[in-house]
Amino acid sequence: MSKVELSIRPKLRKRERRQQILLELRLRPHVRISDLSERFGVSTETIRRDFEQLSSDGLLDRAHGGASALAAGHYPTFDERAADRIEEREKIGRVAANLVQPGETLMIDSGSTTVQLARFLAFDGTPCTVVTNSFPVAMALGQSDTIEVIVCPGDYLASEAAVIGTDTIEFLDRHSVDRCLIGASALSKGGPSEAVRGFAAIKRAMLRRSAVSHLLIDREKFGRRGLSQFGDLGDITSVISDRVPDDDLGRALKGAKVEVLVAQ
Amino acid sequence: MSKVELSIRPKLRKRERRQQILLELRLRPHVRISDLSERFGVSTETIRRDFEQLSSDGLLDRAHGGASALAAGHYPTFDERAADRIEEREKIGRVAANLVQPGETLMIDSGSTTVQLARFLAFDGTPCTVVTNSFPVAMALGQSDTIEVIVCPGDYLASEAAVIGTDTIEFLDRHSVDRCLIGASALSKGGPSEAVRGFAAIKRAMLRRSAVSHLLIDREKFGRRGLSQFGDLGDITSVISDRVPDDDLGRALKGAKVEVLVAQ
DNA sequence: GTGAAAATGTTGTATAATCCAAATATTGGG
DNA sequence: CCCAATATTTGGATTATACAACATTTTCAC
Numbered sequence: 001m002s003k004v005e006l007s008i009r010p011k012l013r014k015r016e017r018r019q020q021i022l023l024e025l026r027l028r029p030h031v032r033i034s035d036l037s038e039r040f041g042v043s044t045e046t047i048r049r050d051f052e053q054l055s056s057d058g059l060l061d062r063a064h065g066g067a068s069a070l071a072a073g074h075y076p077t078f079d080e081r082a083a084d085r086i087e088e089r090e091k092i093g094r095v096a097a098n099l100v101q102p103g104e105t106l107m108i109d110s111g112s113t114t115v116q117l118a119r120f121l122a123f124d125g126t127p128c129t130v131v132t133n134s135f136p137v138a139m140a141l142g143q144s145d146t147i148e149v150i151v152c153p154g155d156y157l158a159s160e161a162a163v164i165g166t167d168t169i170e171f172l173d174r175h176s177v178d179r180c181l182i183g184a185s186a187l188s189k190g191g192p193s194e195a196v197r198g199f200a201a202i203k204r205a206m207l208r209r210s211a212v213s214h215l216l217i218d219r220e221k222f223g224r225r226g227l228s229q230f231g232d233l234g235d236i237t238s239v240i241s242d243r244v245p246d247d248d249l250g251r252a253l254k255g256a257k258v259e260v261l262v263a264q
Numbered sequence: 265m266s267k268v269e270l271s272i273r274p275k276l277r278k279r280e281r282r283q284q285i286l287l288e289l290r291l292r293p294h295v296r297i298s299d300l301s302e303r304f305g306v307s308t309e310t311i312r313r314d315f316e317q318l319s320s321d322g323l324l325d326r327a328h329g330g331a332s333a334l335a336a337g338h339y340p341t342f343d344e345r346a347a348d349r350i351e352e353r354e355k356i357g358r359v360a361a362n363l364v365q366p367g368e369t370l371m372i373d374s375g376s377t378t379v380q381l382a383r384f385l386a387f388d389g390t391p392c393t394v395v396t397n398s399f400p401v402a403m404a405l406g407q408s409d410t411i412e413v414i415v416c417p418g419d420y421l422a423s424e425a426a427v428i429g430t431d432t433i434e435f436l437d438r439h440s441v442d443r444c445l446i447g448a449s450a451l452s453k454g455g456p457s458e459a460v461r462g463f464a465a466i467k468r469a470m471l472r473r474s475a476v477s478h479l480l481i482d483r484e485k486f487g488r489r490g491l492s493q494f495g496d497l498g499d500i501t502s503v504i505s506d507r508v509p510d511d512d513l514g515r516a517l518k519g520a521k522v523e524v525l526v527a528q
Numbered sequence: 529g530t531g532a533a534a535a536t537g538t539t540g541t542a543t544a545a546t547c548c549a550a551a552t553a554t555t556g557g558g
Numbered sequence: 559c560c561c562a563a564t565a566t567t568t569g570g571a572t573t574a575t576a577c578a579a580c581a582t583t584t585t586c587a588c
Binding site for chain 3: 013033034044045048064065
């Protein structure tokens with residue numbers, strides 16, 4: 001009777017080498033195949049196979065000639081996000097950035113569309129003060145020296161590179177701003193909703209603390225429903241998207257007197 | 265008489281693109297030339313030329329087919345380009361990570377050495393709770409699911425990717441931890457000091473709120489004095505460095521009963 | 529406008545990395 | 559010790575990238 005050792009201990013040499021690769025990637029963002037093969041004294045094919053498996057195990061990202069550590073947050077790589085998809089988000093972000101008047105105070109939440117907004121805001125250099133719970137948003141805005149960025153406290157959520165929790169909510173509740181610009185996982189007649197655990201409360205707080213509220217959302221999310229609703233249509237001043245909502249949702253928005261801005 | 269405008273405004277398009285590249289590298293560790301050229305709608309040669317300059321400015325690392333973020337933790341600004349001495353910092357970080365006991369609460373401040381510490385802590389997976397004002401530290405720790413990361417609020421300082429200010433100090437003062445692990449710009453007989461504006465107050469608060477204090481500092485900084493001193497030798501439990509301090513400083517440390525740990 | 533300078537694009541060639549398949553070496557169980 | 563399974567190496571065809579030289583476009587001061 002053969003033991004299950006075969007699967008329990010799938011050979012030490014290979015395992016050890018792959019562990020070393022992962023360790024290396026913790027310390028440097030990128031390793032080259034040629035360097036590793038030289039260092040371990042194995043052929044490049046072997047390293048390539050290691051990369052292949054580690055990559056399919058989701059432990060690293062492949063690159064031509066090497067491999068890199070996984071992105072800190074939940075940012076899809078270039079190949080994942082379709083070229084047209086990011087274009088839509090850029091358009092939405094640009095339109096949203098144009099809404100901001102010099103000297104205003106803002107709240108911006110976490111999300112791939114709001115990061116685009118942040119990039120345009122930073123590029124335009126519109127002087128303003130922004131409160132955010134998102135690392136990428138803060139970093140994008142930080143490139144402009146005319147924008148003051150205030151970061152919320154909270155529990156760090158690595159998958160989204162943002163902070164959440166009661167500290168975050170309390171902090172938001174101590175501030176008041178002219179506008180908030182937030183994303184959502186879905187928008188239906190009932191209102192906007194969010195799939196990421198912990199984000200709904202953040203968005204609710206931002207809606208509560210700002211005079212004007214903009215929802216940045218692409219067409220894909222129309223009509224859907226996320227895990228938890230964080231407001232109803234009446235809470236939103238305007239929706240910014242890449243397409244006009246269909247009749248059903250469109251009527252509901254009109255009924256709730258929500259302005260609809262379509263990018264391009 | 266020609267104005268100096270030529271150097272003042274070296275074209276916007278290129279500058280913007282390069283900033284986008286750097287931002288992208290903050291969000292993910294590696295970018296490909298092909299992806300960037302497609303995204304910006306420029307030829308691969310242009311991106312290659314961007315990489316070349318950014319690399320010679322010490323802002324990124326080149327790789328075959330792309331570029332990766334610098335191994336050092338804090339994001340270098342245009343004026344500074346000291347990217348080496350990584351090995352020493354890694355050693356110091358490893359030693360510091362070994363000091364942490366499972367279940368402890370920590371405060372970790374911003375700095376290139378403390379980021380190395382964070383990487384080792386995350387790699388070891390030592391279960392603990394960390395309060396930090398540094399984005400890179402939070403992101404590094406976030407890779408481990410055994411570490412709870414609490415981020416401080418505050419004004420975002422882009423050059424260091426960290427938050428500072430009264431919100432940060434107040435937040436720190438509402439917490440108490442077992443250990444703090446902090447860096448410094450300099451260490452002299454008079455005590456540790458810091459060159460970055462706004463950081464001294466953070467470090468002072470962390471020293472105040474923790475039972476045990478470790479100073480992570482490489483040999484280059486011995487005997488120097490930074491802009492503002494943030495404590496005296498007696499405030500420090502131990503110094504972790506890559507070399508024993510010289511006689512003068514060494515005696516002072518011994519007199520103040522500061523333990524000295526030397527990495528390798 | 530106009531011309532010079534900078535930035536970008538294009539092309540061709542050298543170099544490097546990938547892929548594939550077959551041969552060889554290594555490992556662990558019996 | 560041998561066998562079978564798995565790793566690893568090797569070589570050559572294919573593809574991607576690097577680099578340099580030159581052509582083109584854009585920018586901006588005049």
